[in-house]
Amino acid sequence: MERLRARDASAFESLYDGYHRLVFGIALRMLGEPTMAEDLTQAVFMKLWTNPDSFQTGNFGAWLSRVTRNRALDVLRSRASRAEDEIPTDLPDESSLDDVVFTRLDSQRVRAALAALPDDQRMPIELGFFGGITHEEIARKTAIPLGTIKTRIRSGLRRLRSELAGSVTR
Amino acid sequence: MNGSMDHDAMLDLVAVYALGALGASEHRIVTAHLLTCDTCRAEFDALRPAADAVALMAEEPVDSATSTRMKQRLMAQVNRDLERANVVPLESRRSRSFVTWAAAAAAGIAAVIALTTTASNVSLRSELATRNRDNATQQTQLARDARSQDAERTMIADLVASDGKHFPVTGGEVLERGTRLYISMKSLPALPKGKVYQAWTLAKGAKAVAPSVTFTPARGGVAVIALPESSANLVAVAVSVEPDGGSKVPTTKPTFVRPLS
Numbered sequence: 001m002e003r004l005r006a007r008d009a010s011a012f013e014s015l016y017d018g019y020h021r022l023v024f025g026i027a028l029r030m031l032g033e034p035t036m037a038e039d040l041t042q043a044v045f046m047k048l049w050t051n052p053d054s055f056q057t058g059n060f061g062a063w064l065s066r067v068t069r070n071r072a073l074d075v076l077r078s079r080a081s082r083a084e085d086e087i088p089t090d091l092p093d094e095s096s097l098d099d100v101v102f103t104r105l106d107s108q109r110v111r112a113a114l115a116a117l118p119d120d121q122r123m124p125i126e127l128g129f130f131g132g133i134t135h136e137e138i139a140r141k142t143a144i145p146l147g148t149i150k151t152r153i154r155s156g157l158r159r160l161r162s163e164l165a166g167s168v169t170r
Numbered sequence: 171m172n173g174s175m176d177h178d179a180m181l182d183l184v185a186v187y188a189l190g191a192l193g194a195s196e197h198r199i200v201t202a203h204l205l206t207c208d209t210c211r212a213e214f215d216a217l218r219p220a221a222d223a224v225a226l227m228a229e230e231p232v233d234s235a236t237s238t239r240m241k242q243r244l245m246a247q248v249n250r251d252l253e254r255a256n257v258v259p260l261e262s263r264r265s266r267s268f269v270t271w272a273a274a275a276a277a278g279i280a281a282v283i284a285l286t287t288t289a290s291n292v293s294l295r296s297e298l299a300t301r302n303r304d305n306a307t308q309q310t311q312l313a314r315d316a317r318s319q320d321a322e323r324t325m326i327a328d329l330v331a332s333d334g335k336h337f338p339v340t341g342g343e344v345l346e347r348g349t350r351l352y353i354s355m356k357s358l359p360a361l362p363k364g365k366v367y368q369a370w371t372l373a374k375g376a377k378a379v380a381p382s383v384t385f386t387p388a389r390g391g392v393a394v395i396a397l398p399e400s401s402a403n404l405v406a407v408a409v410s411v412e413p414d415g416g417s418k419v420p421t422t423k424p425t426f427v428r429p430l431s
Binding site: 134 | 179181182183184185186188189190191192193216217219220221222223224225226227228229230231232236237239240241243244245247248249251252255309312313315316319320323
């Protein structure tokens with residue numbers, strides 16, 4: 001990151017090589033359209049280039065994922081002209097486990113951990129993360145009571161954490 | 171949080187918050203609650219990495235044509251940005267050596283000559299100017315976005331930090347961290363139509379309060395407000411109900427007055 005702050009284009013290129021699959025993948029998964037995913041990937045990396053200080057501490061991959069998801073949520077909101085509650089994405093940015101999770105996990109392990117969840121827990125987690133909708137909208141779309149959706153998200157995340165913890169220590 | 175049922179419900183909300191799937195009003199409620207509840211904060215810390223990791227499942231190999239195209243677009247933009255940075259005014263580049271200056275000047279003169287020799291280059295310059303203006307607009311917007319995000323990030327870090335000074339008031343608190351001040355309220359009464367809450371600050375030695383920001387609480391009376399004033403020279407913070415648009419002096423009895431000591 002220091003080299004990036006010094007406007008080193010080769011450092012920036014290395015970051016792109018390392019992370020563009022993740023950024024493009026999140027954008028494609030959320031927007032469902034390759035051209036828009038390309039544009040969003042471009043926007044995310046240009047934001048990093050023009051303002052490298054926007055990343056301060058923590059795990060870079062986790063931060064970049066959040067930036068990508070935020071941008072994709074903006075696109076989804078403008079696309080749908082949503083009347084519903086917007087989904088704010090600012091969260092306290094302190095988590096010592098971020099580093100462990102993002103440094104030692106890969107997409108295959110996460111997919112395996114998610115696949116180990118019961119469908120009724122995995123579905124609201126994936127919809128909530130990639131679908132750009134609130135838990136209330138998930139409840140409406142699936143005709144499942146709101147309280148059940150919340151409980152399943154919590155149970156699912158706890159189980160996912162346990163699966164991932166097992167995965168990184170194996 | 172009066173009973174265990176209520177708290178279980180809040181823990182469920184914390185999970186949805188960690189996933190990033192709460193609506194704005196509940197998001198503010200949970201943000202405020204995490205300031206005061208260690209149990210929920212621990213739950214958030216436990217679930218947040220799992221929620222973050224969900225992003226990794228989206229990582230996919232990108233076909234080489236797409237990958238190459240994206241990279242070429244991006245690096246072309248980066249190179250344009252670097253070129254533009256190389257023609258900034260002389261005053262900002264005084265530290266550069268004479269040799270660099272001479273080379274830059276020669277390159278600049280050559281570029282100017284080349285650009286003015288043919289009619290087609292006039293068109294090219296016009297397009298370049300348009301693009302530079304577009305880029306400048308985009309840069310300004312990006313800088314504005316970045317400042318806004320930085321401010322939000324700072325506020326959240328301050329609200330959850332353990333070294334902040336908490337000054338309780340009925341239904342909430344005033345928080346001071348460093349020289350930054352926040353008002354965090356959980357249950358402000360609903361406002362009459364045409365009214366807003368307004369914050370006031372009292373400087374050391376001052377005889378009257380000075381007007382600060384106005385705000386309207388979210389559903390349930392929740393409000394988390396960053397005051398623009400530095401706390402360095404302040405001795406008290408107050409809030410009152412004022413007409414929409416705010417007042418120059420308080421016109422109603424304050425909701426609270428809180429000395430910063």
